[in-house]
Amino acid sequence: MNDDTNEVRPDQAGGAEAAAGPEWKPVNRASTYELVIDAVEEQIMAGSLGVGDPLPAERDLATKLGVSRASVREALRVLDSLGVVRSSGGSGRGAGTFIAAMPxxxxxxxxxxxxxxxxxxxxxxxxxxxxxxxxxxxxxxxxxxxxxxxxxxxxxxxxxxxxxxxxxxxxxxxxxxxxxxxxxxxxxxxxxxxxxxxxxxxxxxxxxxxxxxxxxxxxxxxxxxxxxxxxxxxxxxxxxxxxxxxxxxxxxxxxxxxxxx
Amino acid sequence: MNDDTNEVRPDQAGGAEAAAGPEWKPVNRASTYELVIDAVEEQIMAGSLGVGDPLPAERDLATKLGVSRASVREALRVLDSLGVVRSSGGSGRGAGTFIAAMPxxxxxxxxxxxxxxxxxxxxxxxxxxxxxxxxxxxxxxxxxxxxxxxxxxxxxxxxxxxxxxxxxxxxxxxxxxxxxxxxxxxxxxxxxxxxxxxxxxxxxxxxxxxxxxxxxxxxxxxxxxxxxxxxxxxxxxxxxxxxxxxxxxxxxxxxxxxxxx
DNA sequence: TCAGATTAATGGTCTGACCTCATGAAGGCC
DNA sequence: GGCCTTCATGAGGTCAGACCATTAATCTGA
Missing domain, CATH: 1.20.120.530 (GntR ligand-binding domain-like)
Structure with missing residues (x-):
């Protein structure tokens, strides 16, 4: 059921590392969808996006950010699952993706x-x-x-x-x-x-x-x-x-x- | 900044509804990726999947569940963002998607x-x-x-x-x-x-x-x-x-x- | 025997297509 | 004029398939 080779719980706040050696930075190549999430989060943090505000259409957002729609969708799905965003199809008023608040x-x-x-x-x-x-x-x-x-x-x-x-x-x-x-x-x-x-x-x-x-x-x-x-x-x-x-x-x-x- | 037409916070436990009328059920058409999440969650709940266990490869899972790989990926991304799953590319031991525990x-x-x-x-x-x-x-x-x-x-x-x-x-x-x-x-x-x-x-x-x-x-x-x-x-x-x-x-x-x- | 090249499997990303659905405008009927 | 029908539009939802990057396992040859 368990596999020792797969480390788990690598996050967590603590961990006072003994300062010694060249101190390599841990790479941290964020995936594309993480970048999209960050972009949305940035707007929220800056106050440009608040509850009820619409996001650009998926295709537009993909173009603006220079990524594929698939990556945008993965990001929006994550935000949706976090209760931060709500999507509905159709057209006109009420269609599209909106900042929501459903924690x-x-x-x-x-x-x-x-x-x-x-x-x-x-x-x-x-x-x-x-x-x-x-x-x-x-x-x-x-x-x-x-x-x-x-x-x-x-x-x-x-x-x-x-x-x-x-x-x-x-x-x-x-x-x-x-x-x-x-x-x-x-x-x-x-x-x-x-x-x-x-x-x-x-x-x-x-x-x-x-x-x-x-x-x-x-x-x-x-x-x-x-x-x-x-x-x-x-x-x-x-x-x-x-x-x-x-x-x-x-x-x-x-x-x-x-x-x- | 806000838009009255977009209701928000539709979830929440309470709400004693006055019983009267034909009582329509609220539809609840789950999206494909939700179904994939449910499928994984079911295995976890049943105890078939525990921390460290591997999931089928994305392509296999898509075939088994009869959905596209894109939908599988959206589901896995959500689970990943929840800290329930961890993915790494490559081949052989350690490659693939695994149940993890990084809340x-x-x-x-x-x-x-x-x-x-x-x-x-x-x-x-x-x-x-x-x-x-x-x-x-x-x-x-x-x-x-x-x-x-x-x-x-x-x-x-x-x-x-x-x-x-x-x-x-x-x-x-x-x-x-x-x-x-x-x-x-x-x-x-x-x-x-x-x-x-x-x-x-x-x-x-x-x-x-x-x-x-x-x-x-x-x-x-x-x-x-x-x-x-x-x-x-x-x-x-x-x-x-x-x-x-x-x-x-x-x-x-x-x-x-x-x-x- | 072992180092190097090759192969295969996996996730990561992108493209483009098609579907469904709700809206809102156009047009026709009364 | 007012109401209803129809349909074009644009949004998300889904899919199929391709290609890339990375990595382990395997094969090959010195």
Missing amino acids: SAALTRFLRLHVALTNFSIDDVTETRIQLERSSAILAATRADKDALAEVNAQLAMMDTPGISLETFNDADTAFHVAIAQAAGNQLFSDLTGAIRTSLRKSIFSSFSRVDDQQALMAKLQAQHHGIMHAITAGRAEEAAALTEEHIRFAASRLPGLSDT | SAALTRFLRLHVALTNFSIDDVTETRIQLERSSAILAATRADKDALAEVNAQLAMMDTPGISLETFNDADTAFHVAIAQAAGNQLFSDLTGAIRTSLRKSIFSSFSRVDDQQALMAKLQAQHHGIMHAITAGRAEEAAALTEEHIRFAASRLPGLSDT
């Missing part, structure tokens, strides 16, 4: 893949989730507005529906936690929280299916949800954070295979 | 772009960093081994070098914080911490250049670094966390433009 899906796929490859352990991801959601709970209890809390309550009510399916419950559960992050007013918290939950969706399902009394577990989780919401509504920030952490750790401990412990 | 660069580019597009505010990112590094500090103080701490100390020593350039200091600074996250033993913490720092690299530089007494600021930051390291080494987890948070908030407050406050 969630990209983040989700990224985490899903790297969790599957065990670059990130589920425990690591869960720990990250705990820290983010603790902060979300604190901020939500401190500064949340009514609209944001209404969304949280909507998801809470959804999960209170009797006879709800596991799938519906899980999706509302995710939406509940994301809504709290949203109420905290931190977009990165919110997107990361959603991405983590969504990337573990399948694992959660298969894990849940091995639980003896699913209804009892769902009821217990929902009771914890209510407790968290109470604390947030009452403005008891620390309590909300503690309950959130307890809730996530409890869920992880009850779902076999989701946690190593 | 850092991908995370960095993702954050850099979305911060530039103001999808994530610098404050949001900083807040995320604080929470992650607080946890890292606590875990590092609790369970760090000597090797990991040695790396932290190496970076600390680097920053103690007299007459060090701003660039060198900043890079060692980043490496210092990443090393602590590494010592905490959480890969996601570590990669996120590095990505956040690296994605803000340019902003930090331009911000630092507007500081009056750079040497004094660097000295102050370095003093805080020593304080954090002392607390970690002594196993005083909570103190390490508090000092870390204070350190980051201090830096953000002293670097104009990096923070809105």
